[in-house]
Amino acid sequence: MFPSLSDLLIRPERFFAARAAEAPDFRIPAIIVLCGAAISAAAAFMMSDLYAQMFAGAAIGGMGTFLGAISAVSAFVGFIIIWWLVMAGVFFLISMVFDGKGAFQRTLVNVGYGLLPLVIGSVFTLALTLYYMPRVVVPSVRNLQDPSAIQQAILGLMHDPAMREFTQISGIITIIFLIWAANIWIFGVRQARELTLRNAAITVLIPVVISIAYTVFTLVFGVPVPGGT
């Protein structure tokens, strides 16, 4: 019996082992990645509304739409590049240390499959965005010529209680599903690069731990704002 996506989530080793004999198929991984990118784009679009409100006082027509479009496109492309291409590339490079043998396409396909938990996590994050955004008190910038006013407004938005809680919870959810994805990636990279389970775990956990550490850092110390304190 051909393994399903549920097997991917709870029995990833069996899932990738069943597909190891087949040629790499990008269709399902691409759908997963595109879904994740679309959800991230939607969340970014909603988030950009906060910034549009922030600059509404400056009476710049179309600023909200422009910001939304930029944010959505950036999130869409960013999800594809960072979570799929970059992660696959990093896994491929690290696995070379352990004499990994498989082709990059296989790694790319398996990393794409492994993004399914992050897509699920993005759904939850999107729901949280809908929950928290109306609660955020958005500062407004009236004068775009005043950098200190813009900086103060951004700091105010970051320090808004609802915004901070949203950032923390969404960060924790991202970490949870990233750990789940890492678990899938370990078996995917092992199959794709013909590594031992230990070496595959090291290959995956190095960038994942760095990513988690960065996320925890931003949760604790916040996102640095240029010129901010």
Place this chain on the structure above:
Amino acid sequence: MRLGLLALSFLLAILCLVLPASGADQAQSAAAQVTVTAVTLDPEVFIAGDTGTITVEVMNNGSQSVAVRRATLVDPDIRVLSQAYDTSMYLGAGNSMRFTFTVMADVPEGIYYPAFSLDFRDAGYLRYPVKLQVQDQRLEVSVLDKPETFSAGKKDTVDILVGNPRDNAVNGVVVYAAGEGIDATPTSYFIGMLPVDGSQKVSFSVTPRRSTTLEIHVDYKNGLNAHSEVVRIPVVIGESKLQADPILSNIQVNLEAGTYTITGDVTNAGLEVANAVVITSGPGTVPTDPYQSYVVGSLKPDDFSSFEITFTAENATSVPVLATYKDNDGNLYTRQTLIGIPASGSAARQEAGSSLPVLALVVVLAAVTGAVIWYSWRKR
């Protein structure tokens, strides 16, 4: 011969009897030509207790001089302070003579007739009643206008009218204001003579420092006699009904990065000009740039102007906004208006922190993820 001597003696006797009788007649007729031509009173009308003079002028209209022995003024009520004229003198033909008497009218109000008496040496006497009026009516001091309520340190105008209801003019009228804790300008006002039924308006700028009594004094003279009238005006320090009253309206509150911005209109709902109007946030707030305070400037009655202030406030649901202004005398006034503001910190934090279901969801997701990972390794 003897008969002739008797006839001569008889004739001489007749002459002796007749000649003196004809001299007395001449003196009588000459005295009859002496008349009172003028009576002068100073003051013209006395106030009870006043001292003054009565001058009587007599004139000899005849062709013969008249010997005067004594001139007196007598009255049972009016006291004559001066001595009588006891020196004999002659009042020549066509001449006049004045007799002045000092009197004191220490009597009730009324009309009196002290009698002027001029005794002739060779004839009878001239008796002339002099009309002397005693009137107790004093100058009338009226307060034409004054503020119903005074303000401490604020200059207000009090208008006074001094009227003379007496039947004679008074002179040397001086009006001045006095009272503890009161500065008044001018310090005094000299009116001078106030004619019969005449009046004079006087305005004082009064600046009280506390609740007190304003005294308006009117000093004047009736002849030689000094008199004074006083009107007392209670000065109650309070809020003037006319003073400027800046009202804040059309209020909009914005929260920007923890900084509140309040915009609105300030309207002078009072009846006086509000000068140097400044809007700022009150106690419990920290004014911040760019509008720590907003200088509106001068607001005439019914004028309005927009304003904008910026400040920060912790744990506050309402803040006082102060509108300070000065009156025309530079006195500073402050009007406080409470304005509700949205919570910047604690309340919003409380609302955001009430998301227990979200935290439960996070815990569940973590548990599910942990269980899946454990399962995936266990069922390899």
